[in-house]
Amino acid sequence: MKAIVSVREAVKNYTLGNVVVPALRGVTLDVVEGDFLAIAGPSGSGKTTLLNLIGCVDTPTSGSVEVAGKDTRRLSERELTDLRLHTIGFIFQSFNLVSVLTVSQNIELPLLLQRKLTGPERAQRVSALLERVGLREYGTHRPSELSGGQRQRVAIARALVTRPQLVLADEPTANLDSVTGAHILDLMRELNRTEKTTFIFSTHDQSVMAHANAVVRLADGKLVDRVTPAQAAAENGLPA
């Protein structure tokens, strides 16, 4: 199977004043199309940083990141934006919906940025996705009128509306209770199966990892290993 993401020896250092904080210390990772991959690790291990590199919102200090066959180091700011717009969907830990837009408008926004579809085509996609995430009646609501779980479902719909090849989710359930979180993961998993969309999500929650095909474990900015959810669970002394 083809790799949609290929990270090679990626190093990322942040500088705080004159202190260099190493966030990633040489990570190598391939993600194949259609994967449903969890990135696990304790807080501060570099999960967000790695997802930022894969999501083309940041570039590595050294090493390389290829997304959909494109080396992100060689792309201009503009090209990176286009790559994000057309190839990647984002689901954020804090949902990050545009508060002044309605649910439907939030979902439609990436399509408007793409300028590819006509009005009726866009409307059709939006209503299909609303249906899909179980928010058919909420199209005209504002995000502030929804619960956390509902908001994250809107965010999922927004991430999927452009039919991206890759969806990145940084701790998508961290701000949700465990039941709602499990529903969100189920929904993502279902979309992964039906749409063949590749998902990469980070978590430090054992029960969330259980949904993944595979778990990549990070510690202290380094990739420790790649295991099955069952193995990950067993090592932590939990049932899979």
Add this chain to the structure above:
Amino acid sequence: MSKLFVDLTIAFRNLVQHRRRSLFLGAAIAAVTALLVLLNGLSTGVRETMIDTATTLSTGHVNVGGFYKVTAGQAAPVVTDYKKVLAVVQKTVPEMAFAVHRGRGWAKLVSDTGSMQAGITGIDIRSEPKFSSVLQLESGKLDDLAQPGTILLFDNQAEKLGVKVGDALTVSAPTTRGTNNTIDVRIVAIAHSLGLLSTWNCFIPIESLRALYQINQESTGVIQIMLDRKDFDHIPAIAARLRQALDQAGYRIMEPDPRAFWMKFQSVSREDWTGQKLDITNWEDEISFMTWTLKALEGMSVVLIVILVAIIIIGIMNTMWIAIRERTREIGTLRAIGMHRREVLWMFLLESLMLGLLATIVGVLAGAAIAAGLNAAHVPVPTGLQFFLMSPHLHMSVHGSLMVRSVVFITVITGLAAFYPSLKAARLRPVVAMSHFG
């Protein structure tokens, strides 16, 4: 739903979301716009009154005047054989509304109780279509000025001389030959003062002026050409055209000199020529000695507007910085999901422009309403100011073009003020969307 519609929705809803902030800033913008309209309306009103008054009392929109010198050192404000000049004028400026000719002079008015120096204008009241519409008579009859040996004064002059209608005055002036001559005149009308211009001007029939200066029937002081409002912008072109046509007709023409005719005596007297020379001027030249009041008013308005606009700019920029700080995560999110930098720039600019446009429209309407109210209320102008404003009442002139220009001007300022903060917003990195703070 189009992209523009969403942009407008985001902009509008953000303004509504931050209602208090938007209202506060919008009110400030509106107030400055209203003030801009009022100050401009005042300047325009004064300017229009000034033009109206001046073009009736002492100048045409374009003038063909000149000097006749018997000897090199003696200049008289006279155009000889004026009918021929008038013929050239009529042929060259077919678009003019009308032309009148008037005699010019500077004389001493002597009454039983006082005397004063004043400019005297010789007019043929029967061929002056607009004269009566500008003057407000205090006493007497304007038509009586058709009889020779009469004079029209302004109330301030009459007061100074201690005279009333029916009284006699002696007018004394040096003739072109250098000797002094006097004539006796009877006061037939006293008009309300029209400010600066009426302190220096009085009117006698042109025959009487000719008698005073001992000049012939074919001579006058100046041909005043009156134009329709639509041609006001072409005044320099018309003056140039006249200069050329009169030159070709064989007249000697003076170099353009933007001063009133009575300020040119000294320099003309010093020049080494005799005979006739024509001088083509426009209304601004002839009242250049008093347009400083207008310039001062406009200058003060400009200073005030600059200060207020600076405050507005600071206000807008401050508000933008706050808004951008608050919306950092939103901006990062939009950038992450694929919004380009220029789209973010546009999003923020649009919000400011929308606020600016709404506020300036409100401001302009408020300004125009206040101006209309003040005009209707006939607010009296203090006497000292009447002198400069040339009108006993406050008169504001707010044209549609001024309103449109004010809206555009302040809205553009708003956009410019918002540009730098918007640019900063557009340059925020998409990673800020992931930050779990703020």
